Amino acid sequence: MSAAMTTTATLIENARILDPATGTDHAGAVLIENGVIAEVAIGKPIGVPDHVEVINARGLALAPGLIDMRVFTGEPGKEYRETLASAGEAAAAGGVTSFVMMPDTTPVVDDSALVDFLIRRAKATSKVNVLPAGAITKGLGGKEMTEFGLLREAGVVCLTDGRHAIQSTSLLRTAMSYAANYGMTFVHHLRDADLAGDGVMNEGLFATILGLRGQPREAETIPLARDLQLAGLTGVKYHAAQVSCAASIELLAAAKKRNNSVTAGVSINNLALNENDVGRYRTFFKLSTPLRSEDDRQAVIEGLRNGTIDTIHSDHDPQDTEVKRQPFAEASDGAIGLETLLPAALRLVHSGEVDLLTVLRAMTSRPAEILGLPSGRIAVGAPADLILIDLDYPWQVDVRQLRSRSRNTCFEGARLAGKVIRTIVGGATVFEHID
Amino acid sequence: MAQARASTASNSPAGTSGDYPPFNQRHLLSIADLQQHEIIDLLDRAAAMVPISRQERKTHPTLTGKTQINLFFEPSTRTQASFEIAGKRLGALVMNMSVKTSSVSKGETLVDTAATLNAMRPDVIVVRHSAAGAVELLSQKVGCAVINAGDGAHEHPTQALLDALTIRNHKGRIAGLTVAICGDIGNSRVVRSNLLLLGALNVRTRVIAPRNLLPAGIENLATEVFTDMREGLKDADVVMMLRLQHERANGRMIPSIREYYHFYGLDAEKLSYAKPDAIVMHPGPMNRGVEIDPAIADGPASVITDQVEMGVAVRMAVLDALLPARNEP
Numbered sequence: 001m002s003a004a005m006t007t008t009a010t011l012i013e014n015a016r017i018l019d020p021a022t023g024t025d026h027a028g029a030v031l032i033e034n035g036v037i038a039e040v041a042i043g044k045p046i047g048v049p050d051h052v053e054v055i056n057a058r059g060l061a062l063a064p065g066l067i068d069m070r071v072f073t074g075e076p077g078k079e080y081r082e083t084l085a086s087a088g089e090a091a092a093a094g095g096v097t098s099f100v101m102m103p104d105t106t107p108v109v110d111d112s113a114l115v116d117f118l119i120r121r122a123k124a125t126s127k128v129n130v131l132p133a134g135a136i137t138k139g140l141g142g143k144e145m146t147e148f149g150l151l152r153e154a155g156v157v158c159l160t161d162g163r164h165a166i167q168s169t170s171l172l173r174t175a176m177s178y179a180a181n182y183g184m185t186f187v188h189h190l191r192d193a194d195l196a197g198d199g200v201m202n203e204g205l206f207a208t209i210l211g212l213r214g215q216p217r218e219a220e221t222i223p224l225a226r227d228l229q230l231a232g233l234t235g236v237k238y239h240a241a242q243v244s245c246a247a248s249i250e251l252l253a254a255a256k257k258r259n260n261s262v263t264a265g266v267s268i269n270n271l272a273l274n275e276n277d278v279g280r281y282r283t284f285f286k287l288s289t290p291l292r293s294e295d296d297r298q299a300v301i302e303g304l305r306n307g308t309i310d311t312i313h314s315d316h317d318p319q320d321t322e323v324k325r326q327p328f329a330e331a332s333d334g335a336i337g338l339e340t341l342l343p344a345a346l347r348l349v350h351s352g353e354v355d356l357l358t359v360l361r362a363m364t365s366r367p368a369e370i371l372g373l374p375s376g377r378i379a380v381g382a383p384a385d386l387i388l389i390d391l392d393y394p395w396q397v398d399v400r401q402l403r404s405r406s407r408n409t410c411f412e413g414a415r416l417a418g419k420v421i422r423t424i425v426g427g428a429t430v431f432e433h434i435d
Numbered sequence: 436m437a438q439a440r441a442s443t444a445s446n447s448p449a450g451t452s453g454d455y456p457p458f459n460q461r462h463l464l465s466i467a468d469l470q471q472h473e474i475i476d477l478l479d480r481a482a483a484m485v486p487i488s489r490q491e492r493k494t495h496p497t498l499t500g501k502t503q504i505n506l507f508f509e510p511s512t513r514t515q516a517s518f519e520i521a522g523k524r525l526g527a528l529v530m531n532m533s534v535k536t537s538s539v540s541k542g543e544t545l546v547d548t549a550a551t552l553n554a555m556r557p558d559v560i561v562v563r564h565s566a567a568g569a570v571e572l573l574s575q576k577v578g579c580a581v582i583n584a585g586d587g588a589h590e591h592p593t594q595a596l597l598d599a600l601t602i603r604n605h606k607g608r609i610a611g612l613t614v615a616i617c618g619d620i621g622n623s624r625v626v627r628s629n630l631l632l633l634g635a636l637n638v639r640t641r642v643i644a645p646r647n648l649l650p651a652g653i654e655n656l657a658t659e660v661f662t663d664m665r666e667g668l669k670d671a672d673v674v675m676m677l678r679l680q681h682e683r684a685n686g687r688m689i690p691s692i693r694e695y696y697h698f699y700g701l702d703a704e705k706l707s708y709a710k711p712d713a714i715v716m717h718p719g720p721m722n723r724g725v726e727i728d729p730a731i732a733d734g735p736a737s738v739i740t741d742q743v744e745m746g747v748a749v750r751m752a753v754l755d756a757l758l759p760a761r762n763e764p
Contacts, residue, residue, distance in 0.1 A: 205652025209467075211567035211589030211627060214651060281568030325546050327566030329587070 009033045009052040010427060015062035015388070017042060020361030021377035030062060032384040035427035040378055057388055060421055063360050064376050065097025065128075065385035066342060067367040069187070069265055070241065070313040072162070072334065074405070075121075076114075077106025082318040082405045084118075087338065088126030089403040092431035094339040095420035096314070097385035098129035098375060100367075103140065104162035110135035110146045112154035119155050127430040128423075129385070131157040131371070133187065136175050140164040145175050152182050157371045160187035160241065163288040163317075163333070167193055169226060176236040185370055187239045187265075188227055189288070190248075195219040200329045202275045202290045210281065212328060215290055217245040224248050228255040231262055239370055240264040242315065244292045246299030253308045263370050264308065266300055267315035268337055269410055272344045273297075277410070283324045283331035284408045287315065304362060305354050310370065312362040314341040318406030335410045339402050343416035346391060350417055356391075384427040393419040455480055458756035462574045462581040465590040466631040474596070474635055480752035481600050481745065487524060488747055496526030497755055501558040503527045506548075506573075507584070508534050508564040513719055513743065514584050514594075518561045521750035527558070545569055549576040558758055562586075567624075580757040582750075588622050594718055595628035597749040599636065601742045602673055605714050610637040615667050615709070616657075617643040617699060618677030618726050621650040625677065625718045630656045643667035645699065647688050664699055668708040674736075675716045676701050679726050692725050702728040706736065714738045 013029040017040070028042035031052075039046055068091070074081030084101075091099055101118070103109035109118065115132050122130030134151035136159045138144045148159060159179050165188065166172050172188075179186045196219035201207050203214025224240055228251060231238035240252065242265050252264050269287055274294045278285045285291060303309040317334025324331050337344075345363065348354040368376025375383045397411045423431035455476060460468065469477075487495045503522040507515050515531060522529040534548065543551075545564070552560060559580040562570045567587035574581035585591040603609050614633055620626050620642050633640050634656075642649070642657040643664050654660050661667030668674060684692045701715065715727075715736045723729040731737065 203651050205655050208621075208650040208652045208656065209627070211587050211624060213588075280571060322544065325544070325572070327545060327564065327569035327572055327587075329566045329568075 009038070009049050010055060010384075011046070011048055011052050012055045012057055012062055012386070012388070013046075014059060015057035016059060017378060018061050018063040018357065018360055019378040020064070020357045021365035021379065023357060024378070025357060030378060030386065032424070032427045035384055037378060037380055037382050037384050040380060055422070061389040061391050062378070063387055063389060064364040064378055065387050065423065065425065066095050066363040067371070067373065067376050068096045068099040068313050068316065068338065068341065068363070069311050069367050069371070070102060070267070070315050071099040071338065072102045072104055072317040074318055075105070080405065081320055083125070084122050084130055085125040086403065086405045087316070088122075088128050088130070090316075090336070090338040092127040092423045092425070093403050093420065094314075095342050095387040095389065095423055096128060096338055097387065097423060097425045098131055098373070099316075099338070100131045100133050100157060100371070102160065102162035103133055103135040104164070108135050108139050109133065109156075110138050110140070112147065112150040115151060115154035115156055128425050133158050133160045133162070135159070136161045136186070137166060137171070142166045142168065142171070145171070145178060148178055148184060149182055152184055157373070158185040158187050158239070161189065163189055165189045165191040165193065165223060169230070172227065173230050173234060176230050176234040176238065180234050180236040183237065185237045185239055185372070187241050189241045190220045190223045190227070190243065192219045192223050195222065198329070200286060201278055202292045204275065204293060206275050206278065210278070210328070217247055217292065217296070220245060220289070221247045221251060224251050228252070228259075228262060231255075232259050235261065237261045237370070238263070242267045242270065242289045242313070243309070244270040244289045244300065245296040249299050249303040249308050252303070256308065263310040263366075265311040265313055266304065266309050268312055268341050268344045269315060269335060270297065270300055271304070271312065272347060273410060281328040283326065283328055284335050284410055284412075286328060286331050286333055287335060288317070288333040289315075301348060301353055304348075305358065310362060310366045312341070312345055312359070314338050316404075318404055319408045320406055324408050335408050336402070336404045336406055337409070338404065340397060340409065340411045340414070340416065342389070342420060343395075343418040344411060346418035347416070384424055386424045387420050388422040389418060390421050391418050393417065395419055454483075455756070457759075460757065462583075463592055463753055463757060464571050464574060464581065464583045466592045466595050466628045466635070467590070469635070471635045474599070474632060477596055477749070477752055477756060478600050478603060480756055481596065481749040484748040484751040484755070485745070487751070488744065493524050494526065495524060495751075498522065498525040498527035498758055501527045501758055502556070503529045503559045503561065503754065504552055504557045505529065505531045505561045505584075506534065506552065506563075507532070508562070508569070509585070511563055511584070513746075514563065517743070517746045518582075518584060518750050521747050521754055524747070525751055525754055527754070545573055546576050549573045553577040553579070559754060582753060582757070585624050588624050588627070590628045591624040592628050593746070593749050593753060594625050595632040596753070597742055597746040598629055598675065598716060598718070599632055600745045600749055601716065601738055602714070604741065604745070605738055606672060609633070611639075612672040613639040613641065613670060614673040614675060615641040615643055615671040616675040616677065617664060617667065617701065619648050619679050619683065620644045620653060620677070621648050622680070623677050627656070629675065641667050641671065643699070645689070664705055665708045668705060671709040671713055673714055673716060674701065674706065674709055676727050677718065678720065678722055681722070681725070696725060700724075700726055700728060701731050703731060706731060716742055719743070
């Protein structure tokens with residue numbers, strides 16, 4: 001779809017070029033030809049071919065399109081929650097030009113034929129690049145490995161059991177070892193099911209006041225410590241799917257000193273929110289990795305700043321009213337986030353907590369490196385997946401305006417600064433903000 | 436802090452809602468929602484209700500023509516009976532609905548149930564549910580008053596009110612007392628409501644339990660936390676025992692009932708550490724020989740049956756306080 005819409009050449013001029021991969025933050029212009037970045041001119045004139053479409057950025061920031069490493073869709077199986085098309089609309093509006101689709105669908109993405117179908121289906125219906133992840137275990141059951149090699153040939157960008165955590169240490173060892181065999185990135189959700197038990201939020205005073213069962217942080221740190229040791233043992237490219245607490249940052253920092261194949265992600269929710277946001281049983285704040293204390297949030301931000309945390313993702317997880325309008329303990333986990341990912345992350349920039357390129361790097365070049373993608377940078381030869389951002393644009397989230405089919409946002413009514421003004425995928429504009 | 440009225444109840448005829456300032460709450464969902472003066476107001480109203488239940492004709496029909504639904508998603512004998520009698524003594528039409536649910540086989544959701552009942556235009560729904568926050572969720576979906584009769588491990592506000600009324604009756608005051616609560620603190624809604632209510636009335640609150648049964652952050656909710664029962668009972672004015680679910684003593688939370696009773700069961704020897712005139716309370720139903728020695732449960736210090744009596748009075752007062760307020764424009 002995107003290829004068909006590509007004009008021969010597009011010039012984006014008068015842009016503030018932000019390329020986290022090279023640390024560039026400078027005025028310049030970018031020439032796109034045939035869906036690929038053909039020239040990047042920083043502080044110098046650019047050779048303009050005939051029949052070029054010119055986009056005057058008027059000083060807006062031009063960054064690589066975001067790569068979101070953790071997105072749940074409803075398609076296939078629960079299209080009433082989200083389709084690839086509606087997720088694509090939301091992604092395009094949020095500046096996400098590629099997202100990794102979690103295998104937690106019905107059926108589960110544990111078979112190469114389904115991967116093949118999804119890639120074709122996404123090309124036909126989604127405005128942005130959909131990158132399927134393959135399940136590690138059949139049916140996400142945590143018992144038997146899937147066909148990693150065939151999944152890879154079919155086009156999965158990584159292996160993960162999505163929001164499911166594998167509990168068997170021996171199976172994990174085997175799976176990591178086999179993933180290493182094909183050089184595949186192994187992304188794992190951290191949850192000791194036994195220790196987390198029926199905990200539904202962070203364990204602590206706040207859960208006690210609400211009368212809710214808590215999940216101790218150790219339900220995350222114990223599996224993380226195990227995974228990091230197994231990653232060392234097997235040599236796999238290991239990515240901790242999402243971490244949320246101070247002790248996890250310490251474990252990661254220590255492991256990264258020994259093993260440069262280890263990386264980690266964080267959900268924007270754990271960067272922007274804390275357990276107090278649960279308020280009085282607000283189920284939209286019930287998440288697969290629980291919101292932690294403010295101290296934990298600060299530690300995770302520090303981890304992002306010092307490079308212990310590699311990536312930021314939306315953890316976009318559409319859920320319908322039926323499963324959310326329930327008593328807290330009985331409600332489903334998850335919140336949507338594709339459209340609010342960037343402005344919520346920019347909060348950290350506006351507050352002076354993290355610098356702009358660090359925040360963008362965690363959503364562009366770092367995920368690209370981890371997944372082995374050519375995108376995520378503004379460089380000659382890279383796919384022309386680009387976004388124009390008004391970094392200070394003030395707006396208030398109105399759930400009725402969001403493009404996702406589901407309404408479970410944690411940012412309803414939030415005042416944010418920063419908005420995507422134009423999203424370009426493969427050289428074609430797929431979203432334009434009109435005031 | 437109001438000093439309590441003298442003994443059991445005032446001698447004047449039972450008050451009507453007109454004798455009190457309007458109770459400005461739409462629902463009774465949690466003690467956390469109440470100001471100190473509202474708590475005292477409810478206790479005063481309840482004290483005035485006590486004589487009605489002691490009359491031969493136990494009726495005080497301020498709620499004639501009103502419909503009360505007792506919606507219990509979790510089995511309960513005493514609380515449901517108490518609310519039913521309270522409503523009937525005030526002249527309300529009371530309907531009991533017991534809904535068997537499990538989170539696995541849901542079928543109709545809580546919100547659907549609320550909408551269905553709401554369409555029948557009740558004036559008040561009394562709800563018990565196994566999930567914390569469920570009663571509040573239901574209250575957002577109906578147009579009538581909602582009373583929380585216990586939601587998971589969150590709150591059980593009328594229990595805390597009846598406990599306070601019982602304490603006031605026996606001690607003549609509430610402020611300045613030392614109240615020790617002992618048992619399964621982590622899983623108890625009674626504890627949370629009591630700590631909030633007693634805290635609001637300037638009581639020195641203590642919780643006593645083995646570490647396994649103490650929830651995270653409890654030291655922020657109680658004045659003092661003890662794992663040794665004798666230390667915790669020292670000079671207490673009131674000893675509140677909590678029920679230990681048998682299934683917790685299966686070796687996963689507590690090794691055995693024998694061990695639990697030895698260290699945390701209330702017997703005469705442990706009670707001797709409390710003040711000589713200490714009273715013993717229990718929200719019921721009791722497990723004699725698990726958390727309490729039968730001799731104590733049925734002995735002179737026990738005020739457990741008084742609690743049950745005050746329960747009816749408190750529920751009458753709450754119904755009476757909530758309903759007129761709702762009908763005023």
